[in-house]
Amino acid sequence: MPLPFLTADRAYEAAEDVPLPFDDRDRWRRPYRPGPCRVGVAAIALLLASYVLFAAVIIALTGTLTEAGVVFGIALVVIAAALRMLRMGVWVSVRGLRRVGFLGTRTVAWDRIVTVRTVQQPVRWLGLPRTVQGQALTLVRQGRSPEDEKPLLTTHNADFLARPEAFDRAADTIEAWAAESRHG
DSSP states (O other): OOOGGGSHHHHHHHTTTOSSOOSOTTSOBOSSOOOHHHHHHHHHHHHHHHHHHHHHHHHHHHSOHHHHHHHHHHHHHHHHHHHHHHHOEEEEETTEEEEEOSSOEEEEEGGGEEEEEEEEEEEESTTSSOEEEEEEEEEEETTOOGGGSOOSEETTSTTTTTOHHHHHHHHHHHHHHHHHHHHO
């Protein structure tokens, strides 16, 4: 089964001189791979789901189908949460920039974006209330002040913790998408 999110970095490494190495720009793409923290948590959740599914089979064989259905439903919720966690991040296409969160997705068209830039500022460590000094990729939309916007990416989120080169590459790529889409 092809896993396209694992090939994102390889495509950018193969085409260092081309800022946007994909021919099909209509397709939504995440210009970076999910970080090891995010993948590790999703893998543990999927491992837990396999145990819960096994428990559902045992309950179905020894207990009632209603109890097995409830446990099977719990396993499906855990699997859906793990897959959603892997899908979280910033995605780009010709149509705009999409921020996929755990519970919601927001899309902003390129013509509504004033600027996308990397700034040095206090950022949240793994999304927790604790802040540390780091870099953030910020988005400024028309009619909004920069303080109203959450950072798109930070050097201390689950995708880029201890991976500054990956953050720089992802930020440069998203900035290149923004520059090309606004001018082209």
